[in-house]
Every structure is written in structure tokens, then in C-alpha cells.
Amino acid sequence: MGKVLILGAGPAGVSAALYAKRGGAEVTVVYKGNDTGALGKAELIQNYYGLEKAVSGEELERRGIEGAKALGIDFVEDELVELGYGDDFKSFKAKSAKAEYRAEAVIIAAGASRRSLPLPGLKELEGHGVSYCATCDAFFYKGKTVAVLGAGDYALHEAEVLLPHAAKVYLFTNGEEAGKVPAGVEVIPGKLASLQGTDRVEKTVFADGRELPLDGLFVALGTAGSTELARKLGVMLEGGNIKVDGQMATNVPGIFAAGDCTGGLLQIAKAVYQGAEAGLAAVKFLRGKA
Structure with missing residues (x-):
């Protein structure tokens, strides 16, 4: 069928990976590893379906990734610096300092990065106030x-x-x-x-x-991250967020986005929903190309 490259392993990215994989696509998730997003920094999560007791954001994130790995989804810890078209202009390629990834569809779900400061004590107290x-x-x-x-x-x-x-x-x-x-x-x-x-x-x-x-x-020092990669492909932004339609498609065919980078409610439930929509839409896109 084709390959789907997903940027980010938070709730949106993992949800997208699950639906794309079940749809028959070959899926690779690239994420920053220990440099966790908003969920990984959350002290406790208790307002989410299915949780009998509150758990840390880090633990919930770990469960999501491990569950997806059990289905055979490939996760790669890497930091992307470039997103562009493939040589044939019919596919896409993403680059890091050490590798290159190619796919026929891309789902941007790397969140809205929170710009930080080199403030003594800030990183050490994340999740503790x-x-x-x-x-x-x-x-x-x-x-x-x-x-x-x-x-x-x-x-x-x-x-x-x-x-x-x-x-x-x-x-x-x-x-x-x-x-x-x-x-x-x-x-x-x-x-x-x-x-x-x-x-x-x-x-x-x-x-x-x-x-x-x-x-x-x-x-709350601003947002960037996903939008910076999106800009490199001419993806339309709206108020600093990636603009998508109801199927999480951007204005660039084959590029989808889900989660915090699309703006709106910055909640796990919304990210999981959008990830599911994006995964299904990416599969439909690949079938149309076959």
C-alpha cells in the first residue's frame, strides 16, 4: 500500500500510528525520545477515560508507545531538522543529522513545542510544580x-x-x-x-x-515545533497552528496533522481523536494512489 511517516509519539502520533497500521500501511514513528512533550511533563492525569487511578503523564505516554510497539509499529528516536518532497515530488522525505526517512504520506503530530529558558531549577522541577x-x-x-x-x-x-x-x-x-x-x-x-x-x-x-x-x-513561552517543519512544505498555518480540515488534511496532498499543533483544546482526548482521523485519512490517501 505504501508508507506513512508520523512525526511525534504523543497521544496524537500513537493514535494515528495505530489506525494507519490497522489500515494496512507500513508505519514509522519518529520522535525525540527523552525530550518528552506536554504529556510527558504532566504530573498527574486523572480526567481521562479508563483510568481507575491518576497516573503520571510520563507513565501514560510509555503505555501508549509500548502498546503500539506490540502491534509491530516501528518507533525511531531521532530529531528531525528538515521535511520536504522526495526526488520524484510524489513522496516525502524527512531528514535528521544522521538519517533520512521516506514515505508517501506524513502525519505531523509532534505537538506544539513549549519554548523554555535556561533557568536554574526549571527542568529539575518539571512535574513537581x-x-x-x-x-x-x-x-x-x-x-x-x-x-x-x-x-x-x-x-x-x-x-x-x-x-x-x-x-x-x-x-x-x-x-x-x-x-x-x-x-x-x-x-x-x-x-x-x-x-x-x-x-x-x-x-x-x-x-x-x-x-x-x-x-x-x-x-508558556510560545509555540513552534511542528509548524516549523510544516512551513518547509508550504503547509498553511492559522494563528501559529497548522490548518487542517475535518479529516486532518492540510493544503498539501499527503500531509496531515493532529494534536496540539492544530490548536484548539490541548487535551489528550482531542489529540487521540485527531490522530485516529489522520491515520484513517492517510490510509485512504494511499489507497487512492495505488
Whole structure:
């Protein structure tokens, strides 16, 4: 039938792989390995169908990948730097620093990458008070003090999501200028020096020496990732997200997208649904070429 190359091994990518494989396609999933996406950084997942008890995002992600591997789906840990047409302009090729992958259809499901900072303590406290999704984790900070790191539209949205839950919401712009800040959010523009805590986030320290007690920090420094690869093929974007139709097809025949990179609700359930649609659509596309 043909090959389907899937970029990303989160809920959308794995779901797409399962449906494409069951449809008869040869499937390869390329993902960054230990550089996990939003799900892998989630502290606890408990608002998802079939979970008797809350599990870490890392564990749920592992289960998904292992289940797909059991069906014979090929997973490759690699970081792609290029996505383009094959020599015949009827297929596609993706390149990394060490390999090249070819396929007749591509599903972009690498998520919306969260730009980060080389801030001491940030990476160490991921999943322990540092979050990348307010919609996912706001509930766990009811009545607590939190901050959003960022200054763009995404950061302002995250702060707005947190307001009904947290007792206090700060916006750390780290020297950048913020847009229209929601009422009730206090802006602190100073440069950050470090994030501190023993087992969880406890406080942030600013470059001028000030300290601020904190229960959680939500990182929202913008999105990129999947869209950067999509741009190389002329895929249309909408508000920084990949534009797709109801079958997850982009404007480029043979290129599909699913999950966080398409915008909208950044939730597992939505990513799994879109992945299923994309996998089925890719199989239908390949059958049409046969």
C-alpha cells in the first residue's frame, strides 16, 4: 500500500500510528525520545477515560508507545531538522543529522513545542510544580499561588485559565512586554534568576535578589515545533497552528496533522481523536494512489 511517516509519539502520533497500521500501511514513528512533550511533563492525569487511578503523564505516554510497539509499529528516536518532497515530488522525505526517512504520506503530530529558558531549577522541577498546560493542571492549584512565565497571547490565555482556581496569579514576563493582561493577574516584569524548591516549587528568585513564594509555575513561552517543519512544505498555518480540515488534511496532498499543533483544546482526548482521523485519512490517501 505504501508508507506513512508520523512525526511525534504523543497521544496524537500513537493514535494515528495505530489506525494507519490497522489500515494496512507500513508505519514509522519518529520522535525525540527523552525530550518528552506536554504529556510527558504532566504530573498527574486523572480526567481521562479508563483510568481507575491518576497516573503520571510520563507513565501514560510509555503505555501508549509500548502498546503500539506490540502491534509491530516501528518507533525511531531521532530529531528531525528538515521535511520536504522526495526526488520524484510524489513522496516525502524527512531528514535528521544522521538519517533520512521516506514515505508517501506524513502525519505531523509532534505537538506544539513549549519554548523554555535556561533557568536554574526549571527542568529539575518539571512535574513537581512546573507545568506546561494550565487546562490540564489548574485544578491541582486551587487556592494556591501560581505564576505564568511568558508575555505573549499563549501566556495570557494560561493566566486566564488559572484565575478561577488559584488564589493568586502572577505573570512573569522576564523583561518582555506583555499584551492585554486579564484583570486579577499581577505582572512582574523583572528578570528571573532561578526557581527553587526541595521536592516541589517553593519560590522564585529574581536577578535583583527579590524572592517570591510560589506553589507552581506554568511555562508558556510560545509555540513552534511542528509548524516549523510544516512551513518547509508550504503547509498553511492559522494563528501559529497548522490548518487542517475535518479529516486532518492540510493544503498539501499527503500531509496531515493532529494534536496540539492544530490548536484548539490541548487535551489528550482531542489529540487521540485527531490522530485516529489522520491515520484513517492517510490510509485512504494511499489507497487512492495505488
